[in-house]
Amino acid sequence: MLKTYEEVLRVTNELVNIESIVNTEGEIDISKSLAKTISSLPYFQKNSSYVFTSRTIDDEVERYNVFAFVKGTKGDSNKTVVLMGHTDTVGIDDYNSLKEKACLPNELHEALKSEKVPPLVREHLESNEWLFGRGTLDMKSGVASHYYLLKYYSEHPEELNGNIVFFAECDEEDSSHGVLSGLTDLKRLKEEHGFDYAALINSDFVAPKYEGDESRYIYKGSVGKLLPSFYITGAESHVGSSFEGLDPNYIAAELTRQIAYNPELCDQSLGETPMPPVSLKQTDFKETYTVQTALASYVYYNFFVQSWSPKEVLEKLKIHAEMAFDNAITNLNNHYKRYCEISGQEYAKLPWKTRVLFYEELEQSIIVEYGDDYKEHIKIFKQELLKNKALDVRMYSARVVEEVWKWSKDKSPAIIIFYSSLYSPCVEVTGKNEKEKNLLMALDYAVEKVQPYYDKPIVQKNYFPHICDMSCVAINVDEDSVNSVINNNPSWGSKHYVNYDAIRELNIPAINIGPYGYDAHNRYERTELKYTMEIMPNLTKLVIDKLLNN
Known part of the structure; x- marks a missing residue:
């Protein structure tokens, strides 16, 4: 010694x-x-x-x-x-x-x-x-x-x-x-x-x-660590007619209840169990007070991995996001039905449907629809957004998703899943x-x-x-799994980039x-x-x- x-x-x-x-x-x-x-x-x-x-x-x-x-x-x-x-x-x-x-x-x-x-x-x-x-x-x-x-x-x-x-x-x-x-x-x-x-x-x-x-x-x-992130769009309404809209914060709350601290999302391997996911941010995008419900909300979670690939995590979280969306709609209908009973109104089932998309799915559908016009627009948008030094990579990613969403023809409420930080x-x-x-x-x-x-x-x-x-x-996952990170990270190549090939080369x-x-x-x-x-x-x-x- x-x-x-x-x-x-x-x-x-x-x-x-x-x-x-x-x-x-x-x-x-x-x-x-x-x-x-x-x-x-x-x-x-x-x-x-x-x-x-x-x-x-x-x-x-x-x-x-x-x-x-x-x-x-x-x-x-x-x-x-x-x-x-x-x-x-x-x-x-x-x-x-x-x-x-x-x-x-x-x-x-x-x-x-x-x-x-x-x-x-x-x-x-x-x-x-x-x-x-x-x-x-x-x-x-x-x-x-x-x-x-x-x-x-x-x-x-x-x-x-x-x-x-x-x-x-x-x-x-x-x-x-x-x-x-x-x-x-x-x-x-x-x-x-x-x-x-x-x-x-x-x-x-x-x-x-x-x-x-x-x-x-x-x-x-x-x-390992991932930062699965969720951009949630709703349908805005005046607070005096709240059941006419769908508050994205309501969906976000149900999503956090479904994912945060959930032991079913612990990636057990080699006899060891990491901590379950936990929320690191939950917010909407309203900058000032109004009596209109929010247009969109944003939440991301810490997610530890031991054997699951980034692709597997996305697939698992899509299932849980769909469950959360289903629960939110069911609960909202139950609340509305009870409200109609006590207020003497006629109840009709609310029109909302569960809709969960990967960022890659959303963007590809827009590229098919608009082609180079969209590509050029989003390229310039990202360049301009980089000038805002106050935006960290996570909020930068959310702003990109917000902009991409504007190009979507189908504006019905949705949860968009993506990665917004380092894998x-x-x-x-x-x-x-x-x-x-x-x-x-x-x-x-x-x-x-x-x-x-x-x-x-x-x-x-x-x-x-x-x-x-x-x-x-060192890295053990295959190229397909890494591509699921790249293709579902809105900041990739602009605000964020990792040379995973260099990691794989050294290993x-x-x-x-x-x-x-x-x-x-x-x-x-x-x-x-x-x-x-x-x-x-x-x-x-x-x-x-x-x-x-x-």
Whole structure:
């Protein structure tokens, strides 16, 4: 076991002290600082081209990834392990009056001691076995661990029969511009230096799965993520004649009741079950108050996938959308019938019919009808819409659907299903090829060697339960499934683009050995010192040694 504790803790504090909130200039500051620190090491003074920063591609924000690599001298193997972690963080507004101390772990620790905090937080504050602060857990301590190993191997290249690549990425917390841009650099390094990528070790945070859970988890892959989105049109009416129309918000509410938290939409695989879908936005498009019901509403849901393809998810959600639409119409008729009874009016069944379309279906029908006139119009519309920098990719997509809908001859109420953001593929390491078998063997070896030095169980699981950028280095779904994402994403090629072919070309087996702690993205964010500063880097080192030297 290497004595890593003091050095990893020191570097963690240095990184946390740099406020590097995603989409701010702090992302530039931390990349410059990290690159300068690496460049100062003797190995990189002799090999200055082995460390560099790389600006993200097709990104409205200026920011940089940091790369560095060490070539082993033990043998002539080209096998290479990538050590990846992100340097950006979420914001610090949740710290409220302690905002100025959010990135100063020692000062924050003392300040929190004088506050009223939950019992477990109090216990951890008093124990002095935890490091508090923004980024301590998610995930600058992980980057610090990887830096330690980069430095170690730069001093001991004779221990490597192969190479390691250090990859500190930006923009993990928003749109993954960092890792997606980094694919180009990884490919270039592969071509220029002959690197054969044997594995990627990510260092995102791990946490208890339930109250009282003492396991420290290592993940052999990650859940994938989709953002299925629904544009819902209705039939407007005056509030004084509400039954004459169909409120799209009413349908949206039923859709959320049908989909959100529904365990039937959990994609179980390899004995593990991800969280069910949950609503992340639900709104209509009325900009001011009127006594007219809304013309359209919009809702999207987080959706984790393990074995289901994007195409399968669309098909499943169409069924649930139809069920929701049916239920909304049935309930509305029941309400109307009861209203007629108590108001003395004659009841007649309302005219609404269930109608659910995929975005691809809607657009293709319009292309058949209008051809090049529509294509030219929507191209110009998208270009103009891009000028509105306030629109994120999700709202941009909704505005495109809104415009496309205007061209539809059939304006009867409908639900239009599409994707409005990044598709992050599921990553699995199951031993399906030689590289995966070697990685699993190395991981088993590392856990067996380190476990005696730690009193809590180190447990391997298949899927990292929160989305992470491992999903951008490997892909298992076929081209047809990817096309279902492309053809049903209104922002594709304008506001949003992912080179899935580049991911497929690299396809690096990926695991996650990360810092352990609680409350990531929370003002009580903290990491356990012993596991994070000592156990984690030693686990990672043993995996590297076993992979490259056997």
